[in-house]
Amino acid sequence: MTNPLYDQLQVYLFMAAFLLAAGIYGLVRRRTLIGMLIAGELIFAAASLNLMAFSRFTVKDPAVGQIFVLFIMGLAAAEVAIALSVMLAVYRNYRSVTTKELTDLKG
Amino acid sequence: MKDLFNTTLILNAIFVFSLGTTLAGALIAVLSTRLIRGVTGLAICCLGLSGQYYFLHSPFLALMEILIYIGAVCVTIVFAVMLVEPDEPANEEKRTPALEWGGAMLALTAGLFWALSRLVLGAGWTEPEAALKGSGAISAIGIHLLTTYSLAFELISLALLVAIIGALAIARSGRTKP
Numbered sequence: 001m002t003n004p005l006y007d008q009l010q011v012y013l014f015m016a017a018f019l020l021a022a023g024i025y026g027l028v029r030r031r032t033l034i035g036m037l038i039a040g041e042l043i044f045a046a047a048s049l050n051l052m053a054f055s056r057f058t059v060k061d062p063a064v065g066q067i068f069v070l071f072i073m074g075l076a077a078a079e080v081a082i083a084l085s086v087m088l089a090v091y092r093n094y095r096s097v098t099t100k101e102l103t104d105l106k107g
Numbered sequence: 108m109k110d111l112f113n114t115t116l117i118l119n120a121i122f123v124f125s126l127g128t129t130l131a132g133a134l135i136a137v138l139s140t141r142l143i144r145g146v147t148g149l150a151i152c153c154l155g156l157s158g159q160y161y162f163l164h165s166p167f168l169a170l171m172e173i174l175i176y177i178g179a180v181c182v183t184i185v186f187a188v189m190l191v192e193p194d195e196p197a198n199e200e201k202r203t204p205a206l207e208w209g210g211a212m213l214a215l216t217a218g219l220f221w222a223l224s225r226l227v228l229g230a231g232w233t234e235p236e237a238a239l240k241g242s243g244a245i246s247a248i249g250i251h252l253l254t255t256y257s258l259a260f261e262l263i264s265l266a267l268l269v270a271i272i273g274a275l276a277i278a279r280s281g282r283t284k285p
Contacts, residue, residue: 006122017223021216026137056163063247078270085274
Protein backbone atom coordinates (compact mmCIF):
# COMPACT_ATOMS: atom_id res chain seq x y z
CA MET A 1 0.00 0.00 0.00
CA THR A 2 1.46 3.35 -0.99
CA ASN A 3 1.54 6.33 1.26
CA PRO A 4 -1.27 8.88 0.98
CA LEU A 5 -0.59 12.01 -1.02
CA TYR A 6 0.32 14.19 1.93
CA ASP A 7 2.90 11.67 3.11
CA GLN A 8 5.10 11.65 0.00
CA LEU A 9 8.28 13.66 -0.28
CA GLN A 10 7.93 14.17 -4.03
CA VAL A 11 4.72 16.19 -3.79
CA TYR A 12 6.37 18.80 -1.59
CA LEU A 13 9.44 18.92 -3.83
CA PHE A 14 7.23 19.49 -6.89
CA MET A 15 5.51 22.33 -5.08
CA ALA A 16 8.84 23.89 -4.12
CA ALA A 17 10.11 23.57 -7.70
CA PHE A 18 6.98 25.31 -8.96
CA LEU A 19 7.39 28.12 -6.43
CA LEU A 20 11.04 28.56 -7.47
CA ALA A 21 10.10 28.69 -11.17
CA ALA A 22 7.28 31.15 -10.51
CA GLY A 23 9.57 33.31 -8.39
CA ILE A 24 12.30 33.47 -11.04
CA TYR A 25 9.74 34.24 -13.75
CA GLY A 26 8.25 37.03 -11.63
CA LEU A 27 11.69 38.39 -10.78
CA VAL A 28 12.42 38.88 -14.47
CA ARG A 29 8.96 39.89 -15.58
CA ARG A 30 8.08 42.49 -12.95
CA ARG A 31 8.78 46.13 -13.78
CA THR A 32 8.77 47.57 -10.27
CA LEU A 33 11.03 46.94 -7.30
CA ILE A 34 8.10 45.92 -5.09
CA GLY A 35 6.96 43.31 -7.60
CA MET A 36 10.47 41.90 -7.73
CA LEU A 37 10.51 41.75 -3.93
CA ILE A 38 7.28 39.75 -3.94
CA ALA A 39 8.78 37.29 -6.43
CA GLY A 40 11.87 37.03 -4.22
CA GLU A 41 9.66 36.10 -1.30
CA LEU A 42 8.26 33.25 -3.39
CA ILE A 43 11.80 31.93 -3.87
CA PHE A 44 12.36 32.16 -0.11
CA ALA A 45 9.18 30.17 0.43
CA ALA A 46 10.37 27.52 -2.04
CA ALA A 47 13.66 27.13 -0.17
CA SER A 48 11.86 26.87 3.16
CA LEU A 49 9.44 24.25 1.85
CA ASN A 50 12.33 22.19 0.44
CA LEU A 51 14.23 22.25 3.72
CA MET A 52 11.13 21.43 5.70
CA ALA A 53 10.20 18.50 3.42
CA PHE A 54 13.71 17.02 3.60
CA SER A 55 13.79 17.44 7.35
CA ARG A 56 10.47 15.64 7.66
CA PHE A 57 11.30 12.72 5.39
CA THR A 58 15.04 12.12 5.24
CA VAL A 59 16.65 13.58 8.37
CA LYS A 60 17.05 11.87 11.69
CA ASP A 61 16.08 14.80 13.90
CA PRO A 62 12.95 16.61 12.66
CA ALA A 63 13.52 19.62 14.92
CA VAL A 64 16.59 20.80 12.98
CA GLY A 65 14.71 21.65 9.79
CA GLN A 66 12.07 23.56 11.70
CA ILE A 67 14.71 25.66 13.41
CA PHE A 68 16.45 26.33 10.10
CA VAL A 69 13.20 27.42 8.45
CA LEU A 70 12.50 29.62 11.46
CA PHE A 71 15.86 31.33 10.90
CA ILE A 72 15.05 31.75 7.21
CA MET A 73 11.76 33.43 8.12
CA GLY A 74 13.53 35.82 10.48
CA LEU A 75 16.12 36.72 7.86
CA ALA A 76 13.39 37.16 5.25
CA ALA A 77 11.60 39.62 7.53
CA ALA A 78 14.82 41.57 8.07
CA GLU A 79 15.49 41.54 4.32
CA VAL A 80 12.02 42.89 3.57
CA ALA A 81 12.46 45.72 6.06
CA ILE A 82 15.79 46.74 4.53
CA ALA A 83 14.56 46.39 0.94
CA LEU A 84 11.46 48.48 1.58
CA SER A 85 13.43 51.26 3.24
CA VAL A 86 15.79 51.25 0.26
CA MET A 87 12.76 51.50 -2.01
CA LEU A 88 11.46 54.49 -0.06
CA ALA A 89 14.85 56.19 -0.39
CA VAL A 90 14.91 55.43 -4.12
CA TYR A 91 11.37 56.75 -4.48
CA ARG A 92 12.35 60.03 -2.82
CA ASN A 93 15.19 60.53 -5.24
CA TYR A 94 13.60 59.33 -8.47
CA ARG A 95 9.85 59.69 -7.79
CA SER A 96 9.47 56.16 -9.14
CA VAL A 97 10.21 52.54 -8.30
CA THR A 98 10.02 51.43 -11.91
CA THR A 99 13.27 49.71 -12.79
CA LYS A 100 13.29 51.26 -16.25
CA GLU A 101 13.50 54.78 -14.87
CA LEU A 102 16.17 54.17 -12.25
CA THR A 103 18.99 55.21 -14.52
CA ASP A 104 21.21 58.26 -14.45
CA LEU A 105 23.31 57.47 -17.49
CA LYS A 106 22.09 57.59 -21.05
CA GLY A 107 21.03 54.39 -22.73
CA MET B 108 -10.71 -0.20 7.28
CA LYS B 109 -13.58 1.73 5.84
CA ASP B 110 -13.15 4.38 8.51
CA LEU B 111 -9.41 4.64 7.82
CA PHE B 112 -10.03 5.08 4.13
CA ASN B 113 -12.44 7.90 4.82
CA THR B 114 -9.98 9.69 7.07
CA THR B 115 -7.28 9.41 4.43
CA LEU B 116 -9.66 10.73 1.82
CA ILE B 117 -10.57 13.75 3.90
CA LEU B 118 -6.92 14.47 4.72
CA ASN B 119 -6.03 14.13 1.05
CA ALA B 120 -8.77 16.57 0.12
CA ILE B 121 -7.55 19.12 2.65
CA PHE B 122 -3.96 18.66 1.45
CA VAL B 123 -4.93 19.12 -2.20
CA PHE B 124 -6.84 22.24 -1.20
CA SER B 125 -3.71 23.66 0.45
CA LEU B 126 -1.65 22.76 -2.62
CA GLY B 127 -4.18 24.51 -4.85
CA THR B 128 -4.17 27.56 -2.59
CA THR B 129 -0.40 27.77 -2.85
CA LEU B 130 -0.45 27.35 -6.63
CA ALA B 131 -3.17 29.95 -7.14
CA GLY B 132 -1.51 32.40 -4.76
CA ALA B 133 1.86 32.08 -6.49
CA LEU B 134 0.26 32.58 -9.91
CA ILE B 135 -1.64 35.66 -8.70
CA ALA B 136 1.52 37.04 -7.08
CA VAL B 137 3.50 36.69 -10.30
CA LEU B 138 0.97 37.38 -13.05
CA SER B 139 -1.31 40.14 -11.74
CA THR B 140 -0.82 43.60 -13.17
CA ARG B 141 -1.74 45.58 -10.07
CA LEU B 142 0.79 45.35 -7.28
CA ILE B 143 -1.73 45.19 -4.45
CA ARG B 144 -3.18 42.06 -6.01
CA GLY B 145 0.32 40.62 -6.17
CA VAL B 146 0.71 41.18 -2.42
CA THR B 147 -2.65 39.51 -1.84
CA GLY B 148 -1.47 36.59 -3.95
CA LEU B 149 1.63 36.29 -1.79
CA ALA B 150 -0.57 36.22 1.31
CA ILE B 151 -2.78 33.50 -0.20
CA CYS B 152 0.33 31.52 -1.17
CA CYS B 153 1.65 31.73 2.39
CA LEU B 154 -1.69 30.56 3.75
CA GLY B 155 -1.46 27.46 1.56
CA LEU B 156 2.15 26.95 2.59
CA SER B 157 1.20 27.02 6.23
CA GLY B 158 -1.23 24.19 5.52
CA GLN B 159 1.61 22.19 3.99
CA TYR B 160 3.81 22.87 7.01
CA TYR B 161 1.01 21.49 9.13
CA PHE B 162 1.02 18.32 7.05
CA LEU B 163 4.79 18.16 7.48
CA HIS B 164 4.22 17.60 11.21
CA SER B 165 5.10 21.14 12.20
CA PRO B 166 2.12 23.14 13.48
CA PHE B 167 4.58 25.57 15.06
CA LEU B 168 5.98 26.57 11.68
CA ALA B 169 2.48 26.74 10.23
CA LEU B 170 1.59 29.36 12.81
CA MET B 171 4.91 31.16 12.31
CA GLU B 172 4.33 31.25 8.55
CA ILE B 173 1.01 33.02 9.06
CA LEU B 174 2.40 35.27 11.77
CA ILE B 175 5.60 36.34 10.02
CA TYR B 176 4.76 36.20 6.34
CA ILE B 177 1.14 37.34 6.29
CA GLY B 178 1.25 39.38 9.47
CA ALA B 179 4.59 41.10 9.01
CA VAL B 180 5.97 40.75 5.49
CA CYS B 181 2.76 41.20 3.50
CA VAL B 182 1.55 44.06 5.70
CA THR B 183 4.91 45.81 5.31
CA ILE B 184 4.75 45.41 1.54
CA VAL B 185 1.20 46.80 1.58
CA PHE B 186 2.55 49.86 3.42
CA ALA B 187 5.21 50.26 0.76
CA VAL B 188 2.60 49.96 -1.99
CA MET B 189 0.61 52.71 -0.29
CA LEU B 190 3.66 54.97 0.04
CA VAL B 191 4.98 54.66 -3.49
CA GLU B 192 3.09 54.55 -6.75
CA PRO B 193 0.81 51.54 -6.67
CA ASP B 194 0.54 50.37 -10.25
CA GLU B 195 2.89 48.86 -12.73
CA PRO B 196 3.27 51.32 -15.60
CA ALA B 197 1.50 50.68 -18.84
CA ASN B 198 3.51 48.79 -21.38
CA GLU B 199 5.00 51.71 -23.28
CA GLU B 200 7.94 49.87 -24.75
CA LYS B 201 7.67 47.96 -27.98
CA ARG B 202 5.43 44.92 -27.82
CA THR B 203 7.53 42.42 -29.71
CA PRO B 204 10.75 42.42 -27.64
CA ALA B 205 8.76 42.34 -24.41
CA LEU B 206 6.72 39.41 -25.66
CA GLU B 207 9.84 37.64 -26.88
CA TRP B 208 11.59 38.09 -23.54
CA GLY B 209 8.49 37.03 -21.65
CA GLY B 210 8.13 33.91 -23.79
CA ALA B 211 11.80 33.08 -23.41
CA MET B 212 11.60 33.44 -19.65
CA LEU B 213 8.44 31.36 -19.52
CA ALA B 214 10.14 28.60 -21.49
CA LEU B 215 13.24 28.86 -19.29
CA THR B 216 11.33 28.62 -16.02
CA ALA B 217 9.12 25.83 -17.36
CA GLY B 218 12.32 24.00 -18.33
CA LEU B 219 13.70 24.59 -14.83
CA PHE B 220 10.55 23.15 -13.29
CA TRP B 221 10.69 20.17 -15.64
CA ALA B 222 14.35 19.50 -14.86
CA LEU B 223 13.78 19.72 -11.12
CA SER B 224 10.80 17.40 -11.40
CA ARG B 225 12.89 14.87 -13.31
CA LEU B 226 15.52 15.13 -10.60
CA VAL B 227 12.91 14.59 -7.89
CA LEU B 228 11.45 11.54 -9.61
CA GLY B 229 14.79 10.06 -10.55
CA ALA B 230 16.51 10.26 -7.19
CA GLY B 231 16.02 7.46 -4.71
CA TRP B 232 15.22 9.09 -1.40
CA THR B 233 16.06 7.00 1.61
CA GLU B 234 14.39 7.24 4.96
CA PRO B 235 16.53 7.04 8.08
CA GLU B 236 15.96 4.43 10.72
CA ALA B 237 12.83 5.17 12.63
CA ALA B 238 14.59 4.58 15.93
CA LEU B 239 16.85 7.55 15.33
CA LYS B 240 14.02 9.99 14.79
CA GLY B 241 13.64 12.47 17.62
CA SER B 242 10.48 14.34 18.35
CA GLY B 243 9.77 17.49 16.40
CA ALA B 244 7.60 18.96 19.12
CA ILE B 245 7.74 22.58 20.16
CA SER B 246 9.55 21.70 23.39
CA ALA B 247 12.30 19.99 21.38
CA ILE B 248 12.61 23.10 19.18
CA GLY B 249 12.89 25.28 22.27
CA ILE B 250 15.59 23.11 23.81
CA HIS B 251 17.54 23.10 20.53
CA LEU B 252 17.24 26.88 20.22
CA LEU B 253 18.64 27.43 23.69
CA THR B 254 21.41 24.83 23.52
CA THR B 255 22.74 23.69 20.15
CA TYR B 256 21.66 26.70 18.10
CA SER B 257 21.93 29.42 20.73
CA LEU B 258 24.72 31.22 18.86
CA ALA B 259 22.74 31.28 15.60
CA PHE B 260 19.67 32.39 17.54
CA GLU B 261 21.55 35.33 19.04
CA LEU B 262 23.07 36.21 15.69
CA ILE B 263 19.60 36.27 14.11
CA SER B 264 18.39 38.64 16.79
CA LEU B 265 21.45 40.81 16.16
CA ALA B 266 20.73 40.77 12.41
CA LEU B 267 17.14 41.82 13.06
CA LEU B 268 18.33 44.67 15.28
CA VAL B 269 20.77 45.86 12.62
CA ALA B 270 18.04 45.57 9.99
CA ILE B 271 15.63 47.69 12.04
CA ILE B 272 18.23 50.39 12.72
CA GLY B 273 19.44 50.31 9.11
CA ALA B 274 15.91 50.54 7.76
CA LEU B 275 15.21 53.55 9.95
CA ALA B 276 18.48 55.22 8.97
CA ILE B 277 18.02 54.62 5.23
CA ALA B 278 14.36 55.64 5.15
CA ARG B 279 15.06 58.73 7.23
CA SER B 280 17.84 60.19 5.11
CA GLY B 281 16.73 62.78 2.61
CA ARG B 282 13.51 63.40 4.45
CA THR B 283 14.30 67.00 5.29
CA LYS B 284 15.16 67.84 1.70
CA PRO B 285 12.41 69.51 -0.31
